[in-house]
Amino acid sequence: MPKTADRADRILDAAGELMLRLGYRKVTIEDVARRAHVGKGTVYLHWRTKGELFEALMLRASTGMLTEMAARLRQDPREIQPHRYLRSAFLVIQRDPLLRAAVTADTELLGSLTQSPVRAQEQKIHERYCALVTEHGLVRDDVPHLEYALNAASLGFFTLDSLDAGTPHLDAETTADVLAHTVKHAFEPEGEPDPSSLTSAANEIADLFDALNTTFRERIYGPEDERG
Template sequence: MSTVSTRSTGARTSDDRVRRTLDVTRSLLLRSGYKRTTMDEIARRADIGKGTIYLSWDTKDDLIRTLVIQEIVGVCQDISRIAVLRPAVARLSEFSRELFTLVFKYPLFRALYTYDKETLGRACDDPQLGFQCYRFTTFTPFRDYLRMLHESGMWDPSHGFALDALLSGFIKLHLHAEIAGAKPDLAAHADSLAGLIRSSFEPADQVPAEELTDPARRTVEIFDGAAAKYRAKLIPQPLAASV
């Protein structure tokens, strides 16, 4: 049977159920946390039979993993799009500015980065996600990006720990200010981070802007490839039955 035929009403309903289930689960996790987000509560709020949810996800952890992977994919896709539009993002300082901003755009990605088990539960330790808390330098696409910078003479690998420490410090302080209700200026903090990384880690003789085309292209390839690999980890989500 062809997979490019016109979609039926049932298929659209299935997609609606998937979207509703994911949206409700994300909302509950962020508001109530992992322990209070139950499959019963998800089903009730999404107005979907619990048995229908189990057609796609065996456990609550599988459902949460789907949400986290979606956000990782979103981060990778955003970086790729930005690098297409602004080749200067190939520089570590500009890249870090964008990454810092994306951490606060994607709350479940941030919870994974900060090892927030109260929000994500077991997903924080899920080997399928390939992520170590507070260590962007071990995150495969970021590691590949840094390797590319090193090959281009734009990064010294011996600075990896210092880079992780600087990134995590900025993210923690900004997050704590948000929690305290201080309404910190995200753009200003991103600018400060970029400035410190520029002065601390980038070579004094900067690669001219006109020579950033190839590093930017490789940045796009790295994060497009990472998005595709993470997308392949997503569990199929039929939700075709109505219970």
């Protein structure tokens, strides 16, 4: 029986609702099938194991983020600048509890999914992004271990509230503004960047996001000719 994207999405929606409520470890295929109003065997027509099902769920969350970030980059190449790029990424991630859990490696919610291929792909994106902004002079050339430093600086904005109960709570927009200010003044050179460099770097990252989305969708739904 061919896969259908509509049915797959219904099953993934059910899986997401249950995981957010119960956590990955406690959810069973039977639970997901019942919630999606399909038979257990129907779930296995799409994914062979519970792990594959929930990996597809995480990949689907990533495709939403990649699509939005690519659109931002193509609409305004200045979005490739680290302070703007990380601000936008922070807000997109904050809107999706699955993406937040992936970034913070929330084992309570994700269980073994914290080691999923989604994390590996995110790291590859970050590596390529750091290489591009360095190549185009969008970051200072005196920052040691840039990739590590950017990771450490941005991750703190996702985790501080849960680590330090005494920290004043800021809403997402304010936190994103503070993140952008920090990154701009800590990592970026003074002056305005060359517009052609912005466009070149923005287009390359947007193209990378589009290519990843194609790969991710095939892993989620199967090849195009099987979707029905």
